[in-house]
Amino acid sequence: MKINEENKGTVKVIRLSGKVISGPDLMEVKTAFESAVNNDFRRILVDLGSVSWMDSSGLGVLVSGHTTVSRAGGRMVILNATKKIHELFIITKLITVFDTFNDETEALAALEG
């Protein structure tokens, strides 16, 4: 798994790619959320478009990120969840928690709105 971060105005964009699988890499994702909040980002966009595989551990880290950002008064949205990840969101009812977008411009507008 790889993590790529970039800043788009007041939005922290965290792009994940590869296999999001349980292990040390997931701690890096958790740290990325915490670091963003500690650096005063309150708007987080998580791009999952290049994620080829994800299990419940990956979902757990997304939930953890959502909680971290929400507690800081911010908002996190999901971009480009693949069909399979979307299915996992439905199975686990996380579809009721995460705001998901397939267009980055729309996602950024929603965060900045």
Place this chain on the structure above:
Amino acid sequence: MLKGIRLTVPSDELMLETVQVFVESVGMAGGVLPEELTSLSIAVMELVRNGMKHGNRLNPAKPLTVTVDVLPGRISFQVEDTGSWQPDRDLGHRPGEGSELLDDRGRGILIARNLAKWVEFDLTPEGKTRATLIWPLT
């Protein structure tokens, strides 16, 4: 028919990707549709990770074994750890409900059962925990 294909690994999360590749490779060889391989591997890997974590406490000295049998119309995956725990009882967690919706753990069995439809837990004759997942071949 392919029977008794077996992979044994240490209970170390660094081995998970190896097991995931094994599951998809055997699934493909056994006739699982390409578009179903990811769902299959996610479902099996939830059981593997549970076995490593809850059965073997992520102790690399404790092995976890995945045994695959390709049978008429179905493929069976058995995941055995060295514990004697009962997943349905010991993970009495309902992550899709109420305040537990935002818990950051505990969704593995829910996902495995939804993707695979047929997941059972029992104890081996030696008293060790065994998870069995049946995937229909179409």
